[in-house]
Each structure stands twice: as structure tokens, then as C-alpha cells.
Amino acid sequence: MRFRNALTVFGLVTTLAISGCATTSEPEKVETAKIFTDSYGKVTDAGYALPAIPINKVNPKFHRQIVSYETSEKPGTVVVNTRERFLYYVLSGGKAVRYGIGVGKQGFAWQGEAYIAWKQAWPTWHPPKEMAERKPDVAKYVDDGMGPGLSNPLGARALYLFNDKGEDTLFRLHGTPEWASIGTAASSGCIRLMNQDIIDLYERVRPGKGARVVVLQ
Template sequence: MSVRTMNRRAVLLAGGASLLLAGCTSTSAPARVALAAAPETPKSPDSVPPHVQAMYAAVMDEPYPIRASRMHLVPERFWRQEVTDPTGEKPGSVVVDTTDRFLYHVRDDGTAMRYGVGIGAAGFEWSGRAHIAYKREWPTWTPPSDMIARHPELERYRHGMEPGPDNPMGPRALYIHQGNVDTLYRIHGNPDETTIGKAVSSGCVRLLPQDVIHLHANVVSGSPLLVV
């Protein structure tokens, strides 16, 4: 996406686009068809450069161990990297490009950290301006009532699913509010490499566990968020 295109979208969204209320889906919920096919991926684990393997290595100093991400399953353009900022947003902003499936964290030197993401499936897309109200490490996940109605097997989690390796929120979550209203959308971790670059969730933005830990460590609560 060009800077001009992204800025034009930002102007349109600033006019009052609102977020649709929904919630993050469980990995146990039926998978949805991706809206776009992912680019061709590397053929084998050996094709992943050592520095990328190091970025996505196993994390053992957390309350729950995190396995190494299998980056040969993730298209190269979705690997975490520093890029020239294409967004035009102020430093500290988080920008989600739902077309190209990137999340940008804008820096104050004209660059941005870019992450590959999975986004909401058809019927669960959302866009607009909001902010990161707060952050959590190893969050509890509580499916909203409308999700439980669609997936009755989630009833046992109506009052929350404890943190852990099976929790669909992963090791970190950033909570998205508009004003004082919780949108019920989150930016969170997910270990399924095949969801990166695809539209598969119930609206939330998914990053690989190592990426969401990195993002969580660098984003400040209260930071502005733009989804285009």
C-alpha cells in the first residue's frame, strides 16, 4: 500500500467509522475460509535465514513455554522487519493494514516495525480509529455471548478461560477501546503459523507469539490505533 493510499483511507475513516462489536475466536472454533491466498512460502525449514530463526526461537523464560515458530510456513513478507514508515501516522501509533495483512508500529525516526498478521474473516471485518487502552501478559479469554451462541461448545468458558498454552489469546493481548467503550476487539498472539496473512478470526488481529511479545514490550498503553 502506498503512503498516499493509506493516508486517504485514514482521512475517510477519521470521519466517524466505528468498530463492530464482536470478539476473538477460539482456535477450537471452525476455521473460516481465507479471503486471499497467501503467497508462496519457503519449501523447508532450512530455507529460513538464521537471524529469522533466532527472532522466532522458542521462549523458555515465560510462565508457559512457547515453542519456536515454524517460519517456513509463513510467507517471507510477513516476517517481522523494520521498514520505512508508509502510514503518515504520528510516532507511537499502531496501524493495521487489513488489505496487505500488516501491522505497523510507527517510530519517531521515520521507520516502523512491521509484523504479519491474521485478521477477521468475512462478516467480522472492522476498521476505524481507536486506541490501545491497556495491555495484558498471559490474559484470560472470555468469549462474548454472541460467539457462544454460534459455538455452544464454548459455554464452559462463559466466565473466562484461564491463561495458558491452550488459551486462544496467547501470551500477550492489547485491548482496543473507542473512547471509554471496550470494542471487544484485541490484538493478541496465536501459534498457528498458517493463519498469518489470512482472514480467519472473529475480528481480532493475530500475531505470532514472538511478535506479539515484541509488540507488547514496545507499545505504550493509550497509543492511537488505526485500522484501514
């Protein structure tokens, strides 16, 4: 989902070229499991009961899995391929954890480089004013926000993307209760994952300028 003033930030984000990554996330050992189709059952997390995802209704290519992935990016980097609807968390040994994603609708899609400055479990959602103008029913959340919960558009976790100047781009990697939107262009610009997947990614990411994010168009 986009956040306040996202239209203003959009032009900046599409031309980001971050080079100030002074540190790197800790390399992760290659995992032995290849596909995690059985990891979408009911989850109780921080007192919230996440329902099971009917994963058999989701195209198997969007199930979380370990894949071969040749890249010059260092382990710990997140690479988002918006065209293919995949997010890769780079591991060592030419491997990556691949997640299915939902991306921005045409006109809201973005590309560039950033880093994960911080992350939050069960975040509060503040829709941008531009969204409130299009959808008056969410206007009440612009200032006070929608508290965390199962219906919150940010889902169970959010990772916040900043540019090389330390400025919030207002774009997020986040969870979603709308599992059927994975593999589609449905959001207002941000990258969404199934809640069980964003929880997994959240645990792998170590925020900081080394937590590089590359978004490919």
C-alpha cells in the first residue's frame, strides 16, 4: 500500500541509486528444504490467530522455496522482480529464498534501490491522503491510523524502505490478508507477501544500510 505523499516520493524512488551501503547483513547458510508448501497453516503470532492459507489455490511457483539464483548481489540483499512477481532473499552458494508477491497496479509500480531502515511487527497503517480522496471509507485512518489486526492492509509485518539520504521512501515490503492477490498487480505501489511469508522474511532481515533492496521493473 502507498503511504502519505507517495505521489511526491514516486519520482524520487524511480531514480534512486543508492551506493551508501557500508555494511552487509550476515550471510545465511543454504537451507536444505526446497519448497515450503506446508508452512501456510494456522499461526498464532503476538496473540493474533492468523488463519491457514488455502495454499492449494495459489500457483505453486509462488510458494516459498529455495531456488538457484546467480547474482552479483551479496547475501542478505532483497531483489524484487516485479514483472515475474517474485521476491528473492539472496543466500550464499548461488541460492535464494524465493517468495511470491503482489505488486503495484499500473501507474503505481516503482523501481530503484533502497535499504530496509527498520521493521515492525503488526504495524499501524496510515493511508496516504491521495488514497483517501479516491476511497473516502479509509479517510478516517489518515491521521490516527488503523491499528494492527487481521484486517490491517499491512498484515503481520512491514519492512520500511529508505533512500541513501536516510529519507523514508514511503514504500514498504509488507504482509497481506489477501492471499489471492499474490501474483497480481493489485496494490497501490508497495510489495505484498502472504502473511506467513512476510513473517519468514522479517526474521531473516537485519535492518541497516547493508539490508539492500533492489526493485527491478
